[in-house]
Amino acid sequence: MDIQEKFNLITRNLQEIITKDELEELLKTKKELSVYWGTMPTGSISIAYFFPMLKIADFLKAGLKVKILIADLHAALDGVPFDLLEKRTAYYKRAIILILETIGVDIKKLEFVRGRDFQLNGKYFEDVLKLAMVSNVRNCKKAASEVVKMAENPLLGNLIYPIMQALDEEYLQVDIQYGGLDQRKVMVYARENLPKIGYKPRIELITPMIRGLIGEKMSSSIESTKIDLLDDENTLRRKINKAECIEGNPNNGIMSLLKYLIMVLKEDAKESFIVERPEKFGGTVEYSSYEEIEDDFVSKRLHPLDLKNAVAKELNTLLERIRNDKELLDIHKKAYE
Amino acid sequence: MDIQEKFNLITRNLQEIITKDELEELLKTKKELSVYWGTMPTGSISIAYFFPMLKIADFLKAGLKVKILIADLHAALDGVPFDLLEKRTAYYKRAIILILETIGVDIKKLEFVRGRDFQLNGKYFEDVLKLAMVSNVRNCKKAASEVVKMAENPLLGNLIYPIMQALDEEYLQVDIQYGGLDQRKVMVYARENLPKIGYKPRIELITPMIRGLIGEKMSSSIESTKIDLLDDENTLRRKINKAECIEGNPNNGIMSLLKYLIMVLKEDAKESFIVERPEKFGGTVEYSSYEEIEDDFVSKRLHPLDLKNAVAKELNTLLERIRNDKELLDIHKKAYE
Numbered sequence: 001m002d003i004q005e006k007f008n009l010i011t012r013n014l015q016e017i018i019t020k021d022e023l024e025e026l027l028k029t030k031k032e033l034s035v036y037w038g039t040m041p042t043g044s045i046s047i048a049y050f051f052p053m054l055k056i057a058d059f060l061k062a063g064l065k066v067k068i069l070i071a072d073l074h075a076a077l078d079g080v081p082f083d084l085l086e087k088r089t090a091y092y093k094r095a096i097i098l099i100l101e102t103i104g105v106d107i108k109k110l111e112f113v114r115g116r117d118f119q120l121n122g123k124y125f126e127d128v129l130k131l132a133m134v135s136n137v138r139n140c141k142k143a144a145s146e147v148v149k150m151a152e153n154p155l156l157g158n159l160i161y162p163i164m165q166a167l168d169e170e171y172l173q174v175d176i177q178y179g180g181l182d183q184r185k186v187m188v189y190a191r192e193n194l195p196k197i198g199y200k201p202r203i204e205l206i207t208p209m210i211r212g213l214i215g216e217k218m219s220s221s222i223e224s225t226k227i228d229l230l231d232d233e234n235t236l237r238r239k240i241n242k243a244e245c246i247e248g249n250p251n252n253g254i255m256s257l258l259k260y261l262i263m264v265l266k267e268d269a270k271e272s273f274i275v276e277r278p279e280k281f282g283g284t285v286e287y288s289s290y291e292e293i294e295d296d297f298v299s300k301r302l303h304p305l306d307l308k309n310a311v312a313k314e315l316n317t318l319l320e321r322i323r324n325d326k327e328l329l330d331i332h333k334k335a336y337e
Numbered sequence: 338m339d340i341q342e343k344f345n346l347i348t349r350n351l352q353e354i355i356t357k358d359e360l361e362e363l364l365k366t367k368k369e370l371s372v373y374w375g376t377m378p379t380g381s382i383s384i385a386y387f388f389p390m391l392k393i394a395d396f397l398k399a400g401l402k403v404k405i406l407i408a409d410l411h412a413a414l415d416g417v418p419f420d421l422l423e424k425r426t427a428y429y430k431r432a433i434i435l436i437l438e439t440i441g442v443d444i445k446k447l448e449f450v451r452g453r454d455f456q457l458n459g460k461y462f463e464d465v466l467k468l469a470m471v472s473n474v475r476n477c478k479k480a481a482s483e484v485v486k487m488a489e490n491p492l493l494g495n496l497i498y499p500i501m502q503a504l505d506e507e508y509l510q511v512d513i514q515y516g517g518l519d520q521r522k523v524m525v526y527a528r529e530n531l532p533k534i535g536y537k538p539r540i541e542l543i544t545p546m547i548r549g550l551i552g553e554k555m556s557s558s559i560e561s562t563k564i565d566l567l568d569d570e571n572t573l574r575r576k577i578n579k580a581e582c583i584e585g586n587p588n589n590g591i592m593s594l595l596k597y598l599i600m601v602l603k604e605d606a607k608e609s610f611i612v613e614r615p616e617k618f619g620g621t622v623e624y625s626s627y628e629e630i631e632d633d634f635v636s637k638r639l640h641p642l643d644l645k646n647a648v649a650k651e652l653n654t655l656l657e658r659i660r661n662d663k664e665l666l667d668i669h670k671k672a673y674e
Contacts, residue, residue, distance in 0.1 A: 073466060082467060122457030125465075129410060130419060132494035137474055140493055156477055156496055157469035163493065 001062065003027050009062040013055070013260060015181055015208040018191065022203050026175055035059050035176035035205070036113075038069035038168065041088035042080055044336060045095045046226035047315065048210050050261050053099045055178060055207060056110065066110040067172055068096060073115045074164060077157040078148050084335065089114055091328070091335040095229055098322045103265060118171050119164060127170075130197045131163045135189075143189035146182040166190035169202040178205040210260060211253040213243035225253075230323050230332060233316050240312040245304040250294050254304075254311055262314050263290040275302065275310040338399065340364050346399040350392070350597060352518055352545040355528065359540050363512055372396050372513040372542070373450075375406035375505065378425035379417055381673060382432045383563035384652065385547050387598050390436045392515060392544060393447065403447040404509055405433060410452045411501060414494040415485050421672065426451055428665070428672040432566055435659045440602060455508050456501060464507075467534045468500045472526075480526035483519040503527035506539040515542040547597060548590040550580035562590075567660050567669060570653050577649040582641040587631050591641075591648055599651050600627040612639065612647040 001009070006027055017023055026033055037052055059066050070092050072085040080088060093112060100107050118124065141154060143162035150158045165186050169177050177187060187204040194201055212225035227236055245254045258273070266273050272286040273293065281303070287293045296302035322328065338346070343364055354360055363370055374389055396403050407429050409422040417425060430449060437444050455461065472480075478491060480499035487495045502523045506514050514524060524541040531538055549562035564573055582591045595610070603610050609623040610630065618640070624630045633639035659665065 073463070076466060076470060079470075082463075116459075116463070120459030120462055122453075122459075125457055125462040126410070126419075126453075128462075129413060129494055129497065132497055133413065133416075133492055135493050136488070136490045137493060137496070138490050151473070153473045153475050155470055156472050156474060156493075156500065157466055159474070159493055160466065160469055160497075 006062040009058050010064070011205070012058060013207065013264070014205055016184070016204075016206040018187065018204040018206070023176075023205075026203065030175065032063065032065055033176060034065035034067065034172075034174040035178050036067040036069050036168070036172045036174045037178045038071045038074070038165070039092065039096075040071045040075035040078060040080075041085065041092040041335075042075050042078055044332065045092065045229050047229065047257070047261075047319070048226060049096065049099055049229070050103065050318075051210055052178070052180070052207065053096070053103055053105065054261065054264050056100070057103060057105045059178070060105060060109050064176075067113055067174060068110060069113050069115060069168060069172065070096075071115040071165075071168070073119055074161060077161040077164070085116075087331070087335040091331040094325070094328045094331055095322070098325055098328060099229075102318060102321060113172065115164075115168075119168075121171075124167060124171055127167050127197060128160065128163055131166060131193055132160070134193060134196045135163060139189065143185050145185060147186055162186045162189050166194055170194060170199045174202065176203040176205055178207070180207050181209045208260075211251070211256045213239055213253040227315065227319075229319060230329070231319070232323065236316055236319070237312045240308050240315070243308070245308060247304050248298055248300050250297055254308060255294065255297070257311060257315070258293055259290045262311065263287075263293070265318075273310065273314070275306050277306050281306065343399040346395050347401070348542070349395060350544065350601070351542055353521070353541075353543040355524065355541040355543070360513075360542075363540065367512065369400065369402055370513060371402035371404065371509075371511040372515050373404040373406050373505070373509045373511045374515045375408045375411070375502070376429065376433075377408045377412035377415060377417075378422065378429040378672075379412050379415055381669065382429065382566050384566065384594070384598075384656070385563060386433065386436055386566070387440065387655075388547055389515070389517070389544065390433070390440055390442065391598065391601050393437070394440055394442045396515070397442060397446050401513075404450055404511060405447060406450050406452060406505060406509065407433075408452040408502075408505070410456055411498060414498040414501070422453075424668070424672040428668040431662070431665045431668055432659070435662055435665060436566075439655060439658060450509065452501075452505075456505075458508075461504060461508055464504050464534060465497065465500055468503060468530055469497070471530060471533045472500060476526065480522050482522060484523055499523045499526050503531055507531060507536045511539065513540040513542055515544070517544050518546045545597075548588070548593045550576055550590040564652065564656075566656060567666070568656070569660065573653055573656070574649045577645050577652070580645070582645060584641050585635055585637050587634055591645060592631065592634070594648060594652070595630055596627045599648065600624075600630070602655075610647065610651070612643050614643050618643065 007024060011017055037056060056066055070089050072089045075088060076082050076085060097107055137159060140159035140162055144150060144158055148158045148161050166189060169190055179187065184206055191201040191204065214225050227239055243254055245252045262273060267289065272288045274284060274286050276284045293302065297307065344361060348354055374393060393403055407426050409426045412425060413419050413422060434444055474496060477496035477499055481487060481495055485495045485498050503526060506527055516524065521543055528538040528541065551562050564576055580591055582589045599610060604626065609625045611621060611623050613621045630639065634644065
C-alpha cells in the first residue's frame with residue numbers, strides 16, 4: 001500500500017483531521033505510526049460502537065499500531081462509582097472484542113490498555129499537576145463540556161478529565177488520537193497544552209457523530225435513541241420501526257447506520273444490501289453502494305418501511321453472535337445489576 | 338506528665354481546637370498521638386516560622402510524635418515553578434532545622450517528610466480523584482481561599498490544593514494536623530470530606546495569626562512587614578524601628594513577637610526580658626512575663642522606642658547562628674537566584 005492509499009484508508013469517513021499536513025508528513029517520515037482510541041466504561045454499549053471499530057479496522061489495514069484504551073478512571077470522573085469500574089471494564093473489553101471479531105478484525109493485532117494501569121503513576125500524577133497549573137477552570141470546563149455530564153458548578157473531577165485525556169496521548173506513546181466529534185474540544189485542549197509542559201502535540205482524527213434513531217445523538221441514557229448490543233431481535237425490530245425516518249429525507253439515524261456501518265461492511269465484503277419487497281411494491285432490490293440507496297430513498301423509490309425491515313434484518317444478523325455470548329451476558333449482568 | 342498537663346501544653350497559645358472533646362478522648366485512649374505541621378516551600382522564610390516551631394517543641398514535650406511536611410507539590414500548586422521545588426525544599430529544611438536548634442529542640446525526635454515522597458503514588462492519586470468527585474469548584478475555591486493566591490477564574494491546580502492537603506492527614510498517618518488560622522478552611526474541608534471516601538476525620542489544632550510589623554499579617558511578598566531569617570543586624574533593627582507600635586496600644590506586631598516568641602522562650606528558660614534605658618527615662622527594667630510588659634506598655638510606663646531597642650537586641654541574638662550558617666546561605670542563594 002503506498003502512502004496515498006494509506007492516507008485515504010486512514011481518513012475515510014472522517015469529519016476532520018488536525019492536521020492533514022502533519023499526518024501526511026508523518027506518513028512520509030515514520031515507519032510505524034500508532035493511534036489510540038479511548039472509551040470510558042460507563043453505560044451499556046450500543047450499536048454505535050461498531051463505527052469506531054470499523055475505523056480501527058481501517059487503521060490496522062493501513063499498517064498502524066492500534067491501542068484501545070478502556071479509560072476506567074475517566075468513567076469515574078464522569079460519575080461511575082469507583083467500585084464498579086472493574087466490572088464495567090471487563091464488560092467493555094469483552095463487548096469490544098466481540099464487535100471486532102464480528103467485523104473480522106484479528107484482535108491479536110491490537111493492544112488493550114486499561115487507564116489505571118498507566119495513569120496511577122507518580123510521573124503521570126505530577127504531569128496532571130503541571131497541566132493543572134497552566135489550565136484554569138474556564139479552560140477545563142470548555143474542554144470537558146461535550147464529554148462529561150457537568151453541573152454549572154462542576155465537580156472538580158469533571159475538570160481533571162480533559163487534563164488526563166491530554167496526558168494519555170503522551171503516556172500511551174502514540175502519534176495519533178482518534179475519536180468522535182464530541183471529543184474535539186478535549187483534543188484541541190491537548191494540542192494546545194501538552195507543549196506547555198514539554199510534550200509534542202498529537203494528530204487528532206475526528207469521526208462525525210452518528211445520529212440517534214430518534215433525535216440528533218445516540219444517547220446512552222435514552223433507550224429509544226439507540227440499539228443496545230444485547231437487545232433481542234424483537235426489541236431491535238421495534239426500535240428500528242419507531243425510529244425517525246421521513247420518506248424522502250435522508251437525514252436520520254437509519255441512513256447513518258447504512259452509510260457508516262452496513263454499507264462499509266457490505267462494500268468491504270463485496271456483497272450487496274438486499275431490500276425484500278412484495279412484487280406489488282416494486283419487488284426485491286439490491287444495492288452495492290450507499291449512494292444508490294440514498295438516491296432511491298430521496299426520490300421516494302424506496303419506502304421507509306421496506307428500508308427499515310431490511311436494516312433490522314442486517315442488524316439482527318450482525319448482533320446474533322454478540323447477544324448470545326454467555327460470557328458477555330454474565331459480565332453485563334454484574335456490571336449493571 | 339498527666340493527661341491534663343499534656344492537654345495544657347499541647348493547646349497553649351492556640352486559637353481553636355477542632356474538637357476539644359476529640360483531643361481529650363484521644364489523649365485518654367491512645368498511647369502515642371501523632372501530629373503534622375506542613376509548610377510549602379515558597380518565599381524566603383521569616384521570623385514568623387519561630388512560632389510554629391515553639392508549638393512543635395510543646396508537642397514533643399507532651400510526648401507527641403511530630404512530622405514536619407515540606408509540601409513541595411503544594412508550593413507548585415501555589416505558583417512555584419516545578420523546577421525550583423527541590424532547591425526551595427532544601428532551603429526550607431535547613432532553615433527549619435536551624436530554628437529548631439536555636440530554640441533547643443532535638444531534631445532527632447521528629448520526622449521530616451517531603452510531599453512528593455508519598456504523594457506521587459497511585460493510591461494517593463486515585464484518592465485525589467475520589468475527593469475530586471465529591472467536591473465541586475465552589476467547595477475547593479472556598480477551602481483554598483486563604484492559603485493559595487487565586488484569580489477569580491482559578492488555575493485548576495489551586496483547587497486541587499485543598500484536596501491534597503486533606504489526603505495528607507490520612508497518608509501521613511497522623512491523629513492531628515496543626516496549622517495557622519489561615520489553614521482553617523482547608524482543615525474544615527478535610528474533616529468534612531475524608532469520611533466521604535472512607536477515612537476518619539482528624540483533630541485540627543489552630544494557632545492564631547501573628548501580626549505583621551506593619552499591617553495585619555506578615556506578608557511574604559511585602560518586605561517591610563516581616564523580618565527575614567537572613568536579615569542582617571542593621572536591617573533587622575531598621576525594620577523594628579519602622580514597625581507600627583503606638584504608645585499605649587498593645588495591638589501590634591512587636592507585642593506579638595514578645596508574647597508568642599520572646600517571652601515563651603524566656604519563661605521556658607526561666608530568664609527575664611531586659612529593657613535597657615538611661616536613668617533619666619526610668620533606668621533598666623526586667624520582666625519575667627508578657628503580662629508585665631503589656632501592663633507597663635498600656636499604662637505608658639514603657640515607651641515604644643525602648644521596647645523596640647530591647648526587642649531588636651533579642652531577635653538579633655536569636656538569629657545570629659542562623660544568619661551565619663554557611664550551608665543555609667548557600668542553599669538560599671540557589672533557591673532564589
